[in-house]
Amino acid sequence: MxxxxxxxxxxxxxxxxxxxxxxxxxxxxxxxxxxxxxxxxxxxxxxxxxxxxxxxxxxxxxxxxxxxxxxxxxxxxxxxxxxxxxxxxxxxxxxxxxxxxxDDELRQVVDTVTKKQAVETPEVPAEQSKDSTS
Amino acid sequence: MPTKNMKHRDQRIDDALDTSGVRHRATLKQEWPLLALLIFVWAALWQDFSPANLIFGVIVALIIVTLFPLPPVVLSGRINIWFCFELFIWFIGQVFAASFQVAGLAIFRGKKTRSGVIAVELRTDSDLIVTAVGHALTLIPGSFVIDVDRRSSTLYLHYINIESQTDMERAREAVRDIERRVIMAIGSHDEFEAIKHECGPILGRVGGKK
Amino acid sequence: MMNIVMWVCGVMLGLATVACLIRVAKGPSILDRVLALDVMLIIISVALCLEMVYNRHSDYLLFVVVACTLGFIGSVTVSRYVSDQRNA
CATH class of the missing domain: 1.20.58 (Methane Monooxygenase Hydroxylase; Chain G, domain 1)
Structure with a gap:
């Protein structure tokens, strides 16, 4: 044994x-x-x-x-x-x-968000990071 | 998706938009798993499971939970011990199989390895299950979570060894299979019923054909 | 027999460490280096376990737990630092 x-x-x-x-x-x-x-x-x-x-x-x-x-x-x-x-x-x-x-199914999403960040208010990146770190 | 619970969805959007910085305190009833975990850590670190040490562990755990509050984790209120056990055994098996697969890729394929990023929308709506599925996927070699979209419960995964469209579909199927197992173990009643309905009477068998 | 096993394991761990060091030296980005150092920390924990088996004691178990936690904190810190650079 x-x-x-x-x-x-x-x-x-x-x-x-x-x-x-x-x-x-x-x-x-x-x-x-x-x-x-x-x-x-x-x-x-x-x-x-x-x-x-x-x-x-x-x-x-x-x-x-x-x-x-x-x-x-x-x-x-x-x-x-x-x-x-x-x-x-x-x-x-x-x-x-x-x-x-x-293939990359995330690239499009990230690109849209980055474009939005460039144009819109600074609230978008904060919300995005909160979404994604959960 | 019409099957998803709209109340949860609204709650989530509220959470995401909430910038006040005020967190809802969890009640003791919601927090007991965390407390139990902390007490176990305390006792294991001392290598002493005597009642006196456990009581002191309770005190330390309560102090920690009061000083460093976490947002409440909403449990579904249903747990199936047998499916949990099955999930664990299956998980260990997957880790074994996939470890050797990655090893083979590292040694024989090397620089020519192709991979892919896939988006999988999960059926569930609960944060806990999304997290559990993401954890399991990341621990099983061959896939890990790059990003999560909390509103639509979409996981963006990096999968290794993807060379064709069929590989991508196969990966997607695998993710949904893991989700099925997790829901069967700890999902809420509604989700469990939905899964039962989807998979038919062969519940518990591998595959879960649709 | 234990001696042979220890030699085999030691050689494998040594080779793995060399591979990590090469990656640390070469790694095109900071994240590659963090990843390689993470693996090295794990190799150190495995070596601690080997030592415990060889000398039949359990004194280093706490160090193994601490090493796991350290690796986590280190890589999370560096990845936070890298993602913040993007906004600057």
Whole structure:
């Protein structure tokens, strides 16, 4: 049984670290910022889950489970928010190169809003930002 | 869309236009999930779930909630534990599958990867469900939310590996499938009935054909 | 056996760190760099977990939680800063 658990821990650790390596490779190989976001933030969700499971199994104690769960839950709650903020900032400020997009259904909306902002009262941008950050 | 609840829509537009800066305080009844979460965080950080520590956690949580008020989160009042569990398991499975898909793309496709931005109008009207769907989509590799239009519940998503119109439709279907699952787990009665009506008797099976 | 596993994991994490550093150096925009540094912070947390497994203790768990929160605050701050530049 101990042997089995040790092998399980080893497999979990290696797969978890592999997820980090994939994030690194993705950062290097993907063509633009928005695509890189996928590589950077997402494999980590799975990677952390595997690594934390490995830690809990290896320490053979239930008392660390709430804290590990908290760390993972924190990751689950915060990762999408920061991904959304970075992605939105990149999209709106033209930091992101859009050459690799097949289709873009948001461009038209953003263009209309930007034009409106140029012409109309300053209330429009405030309302828009309130809409979109929710 | 005629199926959407107009009362919610008006409320939302009021929220968006409200520049007075005054926030409605949430009542204790609305805030108990937040309180429970804060108490759990407190106890987990101390690694001590004894009653004394929990009581002190309650005090700290109350102080935090009073000092830093948040706008109230309106819950739908319906929760189905079984569908929540199913959603969680399905979510973990999706994360597994999609992580390896992104890995394959990173290693074998690299610079040639194409992606797309799609707009999906959700059926729901509640902020909570839009947020939950957006969160789930962002956590599942292959898609993340760039922007949200709160008035029409439209999510603008960046999807990886989009090379044709069929891919876009497939992505849209996937989003609506996630929304169906979230509504079945925590949506209101009306929305649940609407989903049941839409999907027919095979509720709970994968796919949800229309 | 644990030694071999640790070596394999360490090498993978090292390669990932090198990839992040290259992206930090090259990254055309500030957001690319933030993204790469975010990944590096996660790699550091994973390394902390590895150390805990190797030495069989749980002292660094709090640091892992703190690292998650720090990464969040950092990237949100920078993206706010970038979006504000547009209005200036």
């Amino acid at each position: 101990d042997m089995f658990l040790d092998v399980l821990v080893a497999v979990l650790l290696i797969t978890g670290c592999l997820m980090s390596l994939i994030a690194g490779i993705g950062l290097l190989t993907f063509p633009d910022m928005l695509t890189r976001m996928h590589a950077a933030t997402k494999p980590q969700v799975l990677g952390f889950l595997l690594i934390f499971t490995a830690v809990a199994i290896h320490l053979r104690s239930w008392s660390v489970v709430p804290l590990l769960f908290l760390a993972w839950g924190m990751q689950l709650l915060t990762a999408p928010v920061s991904a959304h903020m970075i992605g939105r900032a990149g999209y709106r400020t033209k930091h992101a190169v859009k050459g690799s997009l097949y």
